[in-house]
Amino acid sequence: MIQDIEEMNLQVVQFGQGFASMLPPMKELEKLVISGKLAHGGNLVLAWMADNVVAVQDPAGNIKPDKSKSIERIDGIVALIMGLDRALHGEIPMKKSVYEERGLRVV
Template sequence: MDKANDNRPSQWAAEGWLSVHDGGLLDYDLIYQDIGQDGDDFAIRAIHADEFSMWPVLNKVGELTGLDPEEGEVMAYKNTFDRMTPGLNEVMGLVKTGRFAHHGNPVASWCFDAVEVRHASYNVDLIRPDKPNRNSAGHRIDGVPTAAMAGNAMMLNADTEAAVVSAYENRGLTVA
């Protein structure tokens, strides 16, 4: 058993915090299905992603969510200091003001607990998450750069004129 995660990913999967795929490869059809459902359930305004994901995947996600890469609603870029700093600053501001909520998500907590911030050697005001050594630490921080990219998307695609309506306002809340 890995002491860094104490087999928590299995527990998180059983609790519904993680999706598990059969075999050793990602099931993109299942991922696309989940994203399509999210597009139906939430008012998604933009998508920012690490360019490692590349455009075939991002184009499909844009299609599923009704967002247009040509309009800047879907963006991909390298997670460099200059790209990560604004989003990380936004996330830190939301945390400090109590407006960042992950609804008790243990995976998010685990990622944020493991992250350290690295400053650019050429400009101490520029920051990005520093990846732990996966082989020795056993930690993952994927939720942190994801939150930073969401912060970037939120700032760049803010439309103070538009009223965002929750899907629950139209359909009501379903409790299982």
């Protein structure tokens, strides 16, 4: 799959599922949730997955989501954490919003 993605000239970024990779974006996600700055548009599936997340902590205090301890699916939250990590590292090329270019369309 990675070869197919690279053939499409898309960048592949390695992201581990361990404590070291997950801690910074997990802490940032926690800040966003507590401050009320996480906007998910009322997405019911994401809210359901968020309710399912169980975080585990290692002896050093690092945290990460644990799929094996979570009741149901949490894949959307894990994807959110991984995407947040890319955003924190500035490795996502920021494109202008379509609304900045053409404005808001009202029907």
